[in-house]
Amino acid sequence: MTISMKLDGAWLRAAAFATVLSVPALLAGSAVAEDYPSPDETLDWTIAFGPGGGNDIMARTIIDILNKYDLYPGDISAENRAGGSGAVGWGYLFGQAGNAYGISTTSGSFVTTPLQADTPWQPEDFTPVALLATDDLVLVVNGSSEIQNIEEFIAMAKESPVNIGGTGTVNVDFIVPTLFAQRAGFEFDYVSFNSMADQTTALLSDALDAMVGNPGEILGLIDSGELRPLVFSGQSTPAALEGVPTMGDLGYDIGVSMPRGLILTPGAPKEAQEWWIATMQQVVETPEWDEYIEKNTLTPTVLYGEEFREFLASTKSGFSEVLRSVGAID
Amino acid sequence: MDIFSDLMMGLSVAITPINMVYLLVGAMVGMIVGVIPGFGPSAGLAILLPITFGMDPIGAIMMLAAIYYGAMYGGTITSILLNTPGESATVASTFDGFPLAKKGRAGPALVMQAVASFVGGTVGVILITVLAPLFAQVSRSFGPPEYFLLAMMGMLTLIVMIGSNWKLGLLSALIGFALGTVGVDLETGQGRYTFGSAELIGGIYFIPIAIGLFGLGELFYAFYQGLHKTGTGSIVQYDKEERFWPTAQDWISTRMTMARHSVLGFVVGVIPGAGATIASLMAYSTERSISKNPEKFGKGEMAGLVAPETANNAASSGAMIPLLTLGIPGSASTAVLLAAFLLWGLRPGPLFMEQNPELAWGLIASMYLGNMALLTISIFAIPLFVKLIKVPYRILGPTVLVICTLGTFSVNASFVETYLMFGAGIAGFFMRLYGFSPAALVLALVLGPLAEEALRQTLTISRGSFGIFIDRPASLSIIGVTIALVVLLPLLNRFGKSAGDAEKAGT
Numbered sequence: 001m002t003i004s005m006k007l008d009g010a011w012l013r014a015a016a017f018a019t020v021l022s023v024p025a026l027l028a029g030s031a032v033a034e035d036y037p038s039p040d041e042t043l044d045w046t047i048a049f050g051p052g053g054g055n056d057i058m059a060r061t062i063i064d065i066l067n068k069y070d071l072y073p074g075d076i077s078a079e080n081r082a083g084g085s086g087a088v089g090w091g092y093l094f095g096q097a098g099n100a101y102g103i104s105t106t107s108g109s110f111v112t113t114p115l116q117a118d119t120p121w122q123p124e125d126f127t128p129v130a131l132l133a134t135d136d137l138v139l140v141v142n143g144s145s146e147i148q149n150i151e152e153f154i155a156m157a158k159e160s161p162v163n164i165g166g167t168g169t170v171n172v173d174f175i176v177p178t179l180f181a182q183r184a185g186f187e188f189d190y191v192s193f194n195s196m197a198d199q200t201t202a203l204l205s206d207a208l209d210a211m212v213g214n215p216g217e218i219l220g221l222i223d224s225g226e227l228r229p230l231v232f233s234g235q236s237t238p239a240a241l242e243g244v245p246t247m248g249d250l251g252y253d254i255g256v257s258m259p260r261g262l263i264l265t266p267g268a269p270k271e272a273q274e275w276w277i278a279t280m281q282q283v284v285e286t287p288e289w290d291e292y293i294e295k296n297t298l299t300p301t302v303l304y305g306e307e308f309r310e311f312l313a314s315t316k317s318g319f320s321e322v323l324r325s326v327g328a329i330d
Numbered sequence: 331m332d333i334f335s336d337l338m339m340g341l342s343v344a345i346t347p348i349n350m351v352y353l354l355v356g357a358m359v360g361m362i363v364g365v366i367p368g369f370g371p372s373a374g375l376a377i378l379l380p381i382t383f384g385m386d387p388i389g390a391i392m393m394l395a396a397i398y399y400g401a402m403y404g405g406t407i408t409s410i411l412l413n414t415p416g417e418s419a420t421v422a423s424t425f426d427g428f429p430l431a432k433k434g435r436a437g438p439a440l441v442m443q444a445v446a447s448f449v450g451g452t453v454g455v456i457l458i459t460v461l462a463p464l465f466a467q468v469s470r471s472f473g474p475p476e477y478f479l480l481a482m483m484g485m486l487t488l489i490v491m492i493g494s495n496w497k498l499g500l501l502s503a504l505i506g507f508a509l510g511t512v513g514v515d516l517e518t519g520q521g522r523y524t525f526g527s528a529e530l531i532g533g534i535y536f537i538p539i540a541i542g543l544f545g546l547g548e549l550f551y552a553f554y555q556g557l558h559k560t561g562t563g564s565i566v567q568y569d570k571e572e573r574f575w576p577t578a579q580d581w582i583s584t585r586m587t588m589a590r591h592s593v594l595g596f597v598v599g600v601i602p603g604a605g606a607t608i609a610s611l612m613a614y615s616t617e618r619s620i621s622k623n624p625e626k627f628g629k630g631e632m633a634g635l636v637a638p639e640t641a642n643n644a645a646s647s648g649a650m651i652p653l654l655t656l657g658i659p660g661s662a663s664t665a666v667l668l669a670a671f672l673l674w675g676l677r678p679g680p681l682f683m684e685q686n687p688e689l690a691w692g693l694i695a696s697m698y699l700g701n702m703a704l705l706t707i708s709i710f711a712i713p714l715f716v717k718l719i720k721v722p723y724r725i726l727g728p729t730v731l732v733i734c735t736l737g738t739f740s741v742n743a744s745f746v747e748t749y750l751m752f753g754a755g756i757a758g759f760f761m762r763l764y765g766f767s768p769a770a771l772v773l774a775l776v777l778g779p780l781a782e783e784a785l786r787q788t789l790t791i792s793r794g795s796f797g798i799f800i801d802r803p804a805s806l807s808i809i810g811v812t813i814a815l816v817v818l819l820p821l822l823n824r825f826g827k828s829a830g831d832a833e834k835a836g837t
Contacts, residue, residue, distance in 0.1 A: 011367050050742075052375045057673065060380065084528030116514060118526035163791050168518030191474075191790050192516045194783065197658045197665065201602045204656070205804070207473025207791055216672060220657040220679015295675055328519030 036100060036271045039073040044096075045190070046104040048089025050082040054135070055294070058260055059105040061292045065283050085113045093265055094121040095102040100272035102265040108135065111316050112170050115329055122248070123316055127264040128308035129276040129279035132284060133298040134257035136234030137176050137212040138241060140227040142203055150230040150245060153210065157186035165191045165211035167201040170329065172258050173212050175322050176233045183252035203227070215241055226259035235255065241297075258319055260298065261308055277304045337459055340691025344699065349389045353696055356393035357703050360400020361711075363417075365408055367541045368737030368751075370417045371401035372662035379670055387674045388689055394670055398663045399646045399697070402606065403704045406443045406639055407715050409437060412730055414545025419606035419642040421540050422614040423775070426627060426634030428548075435632045436716060437574035441637045444630060446588055446710035450640035451701040453592035454599070454647025455565035458654075458694055462683075465600045465648070469484055471804040472601050474787035479799065480601065481781035484608055486816065487615035488770055495765050502767040506774025509534050516783050517790070529641040529746040536775045538738045538751035543768035545734055547758020549619055554759070558724035573714075576632075584636040587617055595641030599648025602832060606645040611761075611773055613641030616815075647697065652689055654683055686827040748818040 037043070044062065049055040059078060062164065066072040081089035086109040096102040110123050139150070147153045149160060156162065163184060169192045171254030182187050191208060193199035196217050202209045212233075221227040221241055229244045237244050247254055262280060283289055284302055293300050303311055323329045344353075363374030374397050382390035383390045405417030410427035428642065430439040457465070472480075492499025513533025514524045524530040550618040552558070598609035617637035626632045649660035657678030659665035671678045676686060683690040718726070738751045761768050792798035798803045 051379050053669070079742065085531055088743065094804065104540050113528060113531075116519075116521065116531055117524070117528035132713065138668030168514075170514070174519075189790050190795070191787050192519075193787070194516065195603075195665070197602050197652075197660070200656075200658050201470065201652075202473040202787070205473035205476070205802075207475065207788075214709040217668075218657070218679075220677040220682060222679075224654075224680035226680055226698060253603075295672075323519065326518075 019198060021059065022285060036269065036275050036328060037074055041074055041101050043072065043076045044099075044102050045076055045078040046089045046093050046102070047078060048082065048086040048104060048109075049080065049107070049133050051080055054260075055086075055092070055105055055107045056080065057296070058107075058132075058292070061288065062262070062271065062283060064285050065288050066279070068288070069282070069286065071282060076135065083116065085109045087113050087117060087119050090126075091119065091122060093202045093263070094125065096165075097266040098268065098271045099265045102268075103129075103276075104263055106259055106261045106263055108172055110259065111312065111319060113170075113260075115320055115323065116314070119267075123312040124309055125266045126264060127268040127273050128305055128312070129262040129273060130280045131259050131261040131301060131303040131308045131311055133260045133293060134234060134301045135172070135214055135260060136232060136257050136299050137173065138215045138218075138232050138244065139177070139180075139210055139212050140203070140218065140222065141229045142206060142208075143208075143225045143228050143275040144206075145228065147210075147228070147230070150250065153230055154184050154186055154209075157181075157188060161187040161189060162209040163189040163191050165192055165193055165208045166203055166213070167196055170319075170323060172256065172319075175256055175319055175330075176254060177212055178322055178326075180231075180233070180247055180252055181255065181257060183247075184250070200227075209330060213314070214297070216295075217247060218258045219297070235301065236299065238295065238297045256300070256315065257299070259315060273305065280304070331466040332457055336687065336691050337695055340693075340695035341687045341688065342488055343388060343692035344392060349692075349696070350699075351393055351633055352385075352389040352393040353396050354703060356396025357400045357700055357707060360397040360402075361404035361707065363397065363418050363703070364401035364404025364406075364420075366737045367408060367414045367416050367545055367734045368537055368739075368741055369406075370537065370663075370741070371398045372400065372666055373741045375663055375666040379666060379673075387676070388692045390674075390691050391667070391670065391689060392700075395650075395668055395693055395697065396700045398667070399643060399700065400704055401663075402445060402451070402646050403447045403708050406447070407440065408545075410439050410443065410635070411715065411718065412545060413548040414730065414734065418537055418540065419610050419645070420638070421544070421607065421769075422610040423612060423635055423640075425769060426629075426631050429628065429630035430632065432633060435630065437712065438580055438714045439577040439635055439711060441574070441614045441631075442576050442580060442584065442636055442716065444705055444712075446584070446636040446639035447643040447708070448701050448705040450587045450592050450595055450643035450645075451647055451704075452698065454644040455694060455697045455701065456598045456757075457593075457596050458647055458650055458697075462530035462655055465597075465651045467678075468597070468600050469602055469652040469656060469658065469660070472603075473802070474791060474803075475783045475798050476601075476808060477603065477783055478784035478807055479812065480608075480681050481784060483808065483812050483815070484612060484773070484777045485781070487611055487813070488773055492767055492770050494514055496765075498765055499767040499770050502761065503770040503774040507778040509539070509771075510775050510778030510782070513779075517786050527746060529742075529744050533779060534750065534775065535742075535747060537741070538747045539754045539775060540772050541734050541738060542751040542754025542756075543758035543761065543772065545730065545760050547768065550755060550759035551587065551762050552723060553727060554763075556567025558722075558727055561675040571819055580632050584633050584758055587633045587636045589642045591617070591637045591640040592644045597647040598641070599645030599660065600651045602649075602652045602658050606642040606650060607776065608646035609648075610638035611776075613637040615812045619815075625790035625811040641654040643701075650693075650697075653678065654693075656680060657682060657837055742767055783817030 046055050047059045063076055063078055081092050093102050114122050141147050164177045174190055196213050199211050202208045222229055229241055232244050232246050237246055267269045363369050375394055401417050405420035406423045408416040409413045409420045409423040410431050413424050413428040415421040415424055488503050514521050514531050594613055595609040614637050617633055618624050637805055649664050652658040652660045653664045659668045739748045758768055
């Protein structure tokens with residue numbers, strides 16, 4: 001008896017759950033004539049960078065999760081449309097305004113490329129789904145340096161200006177140390193490099209005093225003691241950098257980071273946006289997603305819909321303010 | 331003995347039937363992406379990377395690495411037969427490889443390039459096996475001052491490349507430097523001559539320019555000469571069967587060339603960022619400046635083909651050192667390999683070889699096997715490639731044009747780069763007609779931005795003082811080597827020559 005009661009209970013709960021789920025679906029169905037997403041439509045997933053890059057890995061991770069948990073009913077076609085630091089791929093998505101089946105993942109260039117080139121689109125033009133994570137930077141010195149911690153570094157920098165290396169100028173690599181130095185009250189010379197590899201070599205050769213970079217690419221050098229991490233720019237320190245303070249911990253919170261999120265075409269239907277928000281809420285709960293965040297030392301920062309659009313707008317204005325003040329952009 | 335046991339362990343990991351299949355697939359794919367102009371190893375690697383996600387990392391890394399060094403073998407084939415570099419590191423191989431083929435020595439040139447690639451690649455792997463920790467010190471002593479001096483040393487090469495008409499040669503180099511200024515200025519972040527185009531943010535990439543100047547320029551020139559009208563017309567001569575194998579003279583005269591440039595190429599490859607392209611250009615000019623008959627260079631001198639070919643393969647081995655010992659990629663291709671390591675959850679860095687001995691030594695062992703496989707494949711494939719040049723030019727010419735266009739477009743899906751390639755092709759034709767130097771233009775385009783960026787980084791770091799070049803031991807030693815190259819070598823040469831002349835006069 002008790003067993004059947006339990007079964008009944010479970011069945012009832014399931015039935016109630018199904019009804020709750022199906023009611024809005026029915027309502028939506030009557031309102032817009034068809035359900036989103038339709039299994040007959042192929043989802044056109046634009047990856048604005050080449051295979052193997054950070055944007056590509058994130059897009060393919062999300063697609064794998066969608067497929068594994070059967071979250072998306074139709075086919076997903078992922079295509080790399082690289083070129084012009086993302087201008088080509090996001091330009092392609094921009095050209096399909098209103099299409100409910102055009103989607104793309106964002107990364108730092110989503111904010112910086114429109115600041116540098118005449119793209120027809122701005123980050124706020126697209127229909128925001130969710131900010132999923134941010135790329136944050138770690139400030140490191142050579143392992144053989146006398147500087148043991150961030151307090152010593154700031155004290156040294158206040159005495160005589162230091163140099164800090166990073167990748168590119170219209171980039172978070174330049175903006176993060178600039179804001180940090182303003183807050184902490186020291187001066188520095190920024191040395192711009194073409195790649196993380198170039199700047200790491202320069203730091204190891206003792207040409208630089210310090211550099212900023214994504215922790216994922218230099219964890220090996222940090223583990224072996226060749227590089228010493230001093231401070232992290234994200235809201236919380238990733239496990240791999242345990243013991244390293246954040247800029248916020250020191251009272252110099254800079255509030256800037258590179259957005260890794262998901263966007264739809266400009267003016268995509270409301271139900272498409274809502275469906276994707278609900279779906280991404282499930283995606284970020286999966287163990288596969290946790291593994292992705294940890295492997296790539298990202299900071300999980302989740303914002304949905306309009307909050308993501310506001311985040312993009314404020315990031316963009318923060319960037320252009322700093323860049324304009326140094327004359328990097330007009 | 332320790333190294334030997336590590337290597338044996340690596341071999342035992344590498345030699346499983348399935349891994350051998352991966353290795354061969356990688357070698358073949360590498361040759362193919364090398365042959366297609368514009369489509370270099372980094373693009374080939376990036377496209378194949380996603381299929382390795384589910385694979386065992388050892389097999390996958392063996393395959394990816396084989397694509398990388400396999401492209402160095404394949405890239406020369408079109409350099410020799412069509413004057414079209416298949417890959418950036420084989421630009422220098424067109425200088426003497428194509429004239430050799432025109433002289434009817436396509437067969438020996440292809441065999442010698444395969445052997446030179448094998449020697450360079452294998453010596454490189456031996457040096458990794460024995461001296462990896464030592465060379466890791468070299469990779470970590472390079473900062474902006476050293477890169478600037480290295481670029482300056484490379485620019486000395488320009489003197490050699492400029493050729494007989496120095497005014498036109500100099501003008502060619504200046505055009506190259508001018509093109510090198512396009513793109514966002516690294517220091518201020520401001521666009522230079524980008525005209526708001528997102529595709530020019532990163533500057534003008536030299537591969538489409540090289541394909542246009544060399545490959546298309548040659549093609550247009552052949553049409554200009556009316557080669558397509560002659561039924562069996564072909565720029566490249568190849569008919570006599572007995573001329574397939576290199577002569578004893580070829581072997582003897584290039585013995586020391588291979589030895590020299592295996593080491594030179596490897597050392598340049600070890601320096602992150604310098605890579606196989608600069609190694610091959612430096613090898614060519616060094617070989618020419620120490621040669622007893624520099625006047626034969628550019629007209630089909632075997633040593634002029636062997637030098638860059640040995641060096642680019644040795645450099646591709648050398649580039650594994652910073653990757654394996656520091657986790658720093660030395661080139662675009664090793665950057666993709668690094669991305670692969672990260673994808674598999676590995677942590678490249680100084681502890682990588684210690685923590686993953688099977689993977690590291692399996693990779694090194696597989697490079698010995700891969701080079702052997704590539705040597706065999708190359709030699710067996712030569713008759714096939716030689717058939718290609720028997721195709722009448724009216725068919726071959728347009729086909730090459732289509733392949734160059736597709737190859738260039740497919741790398742970045744960029745129309746701007748495709749137009750640049752066509753523009754460079756037309757410019758290349760006129761440069762050829764009026765005696766300009768396309769080689770000097772390409773070299774200036776490669777080295778100009780490198781020198782500019784490194785110098786500005788250096789001066790930012792030193793706050794404007796040039797003393798930094800003398801304060802750092804590494805840069806001081808590069809200055810020493812440069813002085814030796816500029817002052818001592820010509821002196822030695824003159825001395826050797828006059829001694830030789832005296833001898834001749836005496837007899």
